[in-house]
Amino acid sequence: MSKIQNYILGNWTSGAGEGVPLIDSVTGEIVGHASTQGLNFGEILHYGRTKGGEKLRKMTFQERGNMIKSLALYLTKRKEQFYEISYRTGATRVDSWIDIEGGFGNLFANASLRKLFPNQPYHVEGDPIDLSKGGRFMAHHILVPKQGVAVHINAFNFPIWGMLEKCAVNWMAGMPAVVKPATSTSYLTEAVVREIIASNILPEGALQLICGSANALLDTVESQDVVTFTGSASTGRMLKAHTRIINESVPFNMEADSLNSSILGEDAIPGTPEFDLFVNQVRSEMTVKCGQKCTAIRRIIVPSNLMDDVQTALGKALDKVTIGDPRLKEVRMGSLVSKDQVEEVKARTHEIAKTAKMVYGDFDKLNLVGANGKGAFISPMVLREENPFANLAVHETEAFGPVATIMPYKNLDEAIELAQMGKGSLVSSIVTNSDEIAKDYVINAASHHGRILVLNRENAKQSTGHGSPLPLLVHGGPGRAGGGEEMGGVRGIKHYMQRCAVQGSPTTLTEITGIYQPNSKYKEATQHPFQYHWEDIQPGMSLRTHNRTVTDTDIINFANLTWDHFYAHTDITSLDGSIFKKRTAHGYFILAAAAGLFVLPNKGPVAANYGLEECRFLRPIYHNDTVYVRLTCKQKIDRDVASAEHPSGIVKWFVEVFDVEDELVAVATILTMVQKKQEVFVEMTDEKIAECLNKLTESTKPQWGILTPQHLLEHLEEGYKILSGQIQDFEIATPEKILEKVHHSLYNYDKFPLGSTFPTMRKGELEDLIHPDFETAKEKFLEAREAYKTFFKENPEAILKNMVFGELNRYESYLLERKHLNHHFEQFGIL
16 A cells, blocks of 8 residues: 655655554545654754745745645645545545635635735835934834745645645744644645645755644744644643743644534524525535534524524425535545544533434434445534533534534523633634624624635525635634634734844935835935836935925915815905915825826826825915925835736835925825836837848748748738738637736746647648748738838728737737747757
């Protein structure tokens, strides 16, 4: 039988000895054996800190985010192979979707957070803090990647999601990971890691995998490491008390099992949409993953007068749940992870049943579809606890399977108290159409829960459900749930970074943070800042404008234009008792006038105004006052471009408006979209094309592909005939669903992939030549190009079809020509 391997120190490695057998949860067959015998965990952690950590820490947030996005795309294309393996864990297609595509979705979500971070390896947090009256001594907080490794000890129920939801945030933070999945389902984690390593997307050392026992794993953790644990509360407490964790003050994040509750609002009586939503949600949370979810509903808290109604309705809903081989479409619930887990769930259920009554299900009777008794199958079980305030087993004992207990409450205060008796949980939910009930429950129950879902008829169709942790929300809970927090968007990334308060002068902190700090020295621009591309703009780069005197006429005209006739601007007889002494300029006129002073009218890299973040008017400007503006680059933020626009970034400009006495009268932060340099493609001028053609001979060999020089020229000639409208009798070959994306790709600075083919070209073989010789083909190519230039000179507004990119205007045709010629001239080494 094959060994499940470990990926450590840059190699796939099998542990010594026979190893632990891993069992197919459905058939009882052995999947493989896992062993970590002979592995040196100290070396593994050191390798991650050095080999993977050094590279990740140097990457910017944008580079890390794009890396994770590429990985998500790569894995998504290969997702089906993981479903086949996932069935062996007892998971249905729906169960596996949560684990597989939920895990990949987590990568996508966290990759998108790069937009909220600067284009540098570290983060600047919050606002600057002035520590002196003169503004020459200040502080700011920065966060830098910890120089350790993230050690993830995961549970058996989500072999993929459990790994990726943690790794996504530590990679974004610039930290490598060592993943220790639960041994019983580690074969699925190994399959995904094999694809991750094969992709070569992550730097070596960014991910290591340990499949099997790892009792000594924490013996060599260091203060810069971070340990996360998902699993039982008892195991988590034991690990958290590890001597090394305590002595090294290693951050330890625990997400433990919890007795999550769902409350049926008193208004949600039978016949209401909320009653049906509640029953369906409980059934789903009991049966998805066969109840093996740390967020599953364990305690069903309902009004005492609705106990029988809920019990009956839930029983009918569970009757429709077919149990058996998860590969079959008709099966709605698969198996537990192992036979041992079956016995564990039975034992825990019997503990609860010492006071509670079993009202649905039978451990000894199972109607299986497509499966036999060799698998780890179990029936859904519903218990009924009539006295939940006195009988505490229901609040202290968790059966980690399809088991839940109904219990009554008399009023909302009792429902809140019952929810709190779980002593901390990952999630609670309340199903009610009363916002008053919802508010009362949430405010009073939130102290004991990491997340609360309020479900009603309005949000039911869009709701992700009680048991669905989301990448941008905190996942964790107080007390029994472990006291930890995972994910949570930006907050989750910061868990793997060290926060440091930095003190110094504004000028020094500008250099350190990469953000212009007020009162720091200006860097006078040698030309207007709007003439620079995004890459060349630096924080602190500054321009002082000329002066402008504000007149009565300016103020009156602005009032008439905007219809803003506030008395301070238009009625000087009403100024007594106000803060104004004379006719006052509108604040937004000052802002508009400032723009008039600093905006460069010429076309350049600044593509558009992107918005306004802050604006303060510090004192009035009266008629006949004179002002000037200081425009300074405050910060640069990278951005993704997916539409018909060239690559660009956002520049935040700090706008200071002064009067002629150099007193500050207004400040604002404006954002502009600034194009990035195009340094990938050579411009295809007449001279450059002639130079390239002079290098091309009949015997020139391509660096890739099968085209001959004459085939190249005839292919380019056909392209020009399409661009000039001579050839338009064809259908667009690109599918409609991706045509817009393909069209927009003309604007980016990415080269055509090697091996790109035109729709009309034969695959793997050369076309028949049209012209008698190479020289004739060259002449016809140049004629076709001249015809293209003439066409758009005479028809500048024309729009023509292209087989690949759809409809193109004059400018888009130029973009295609530039990419196309660069691609093929590089192919023949003549560029």
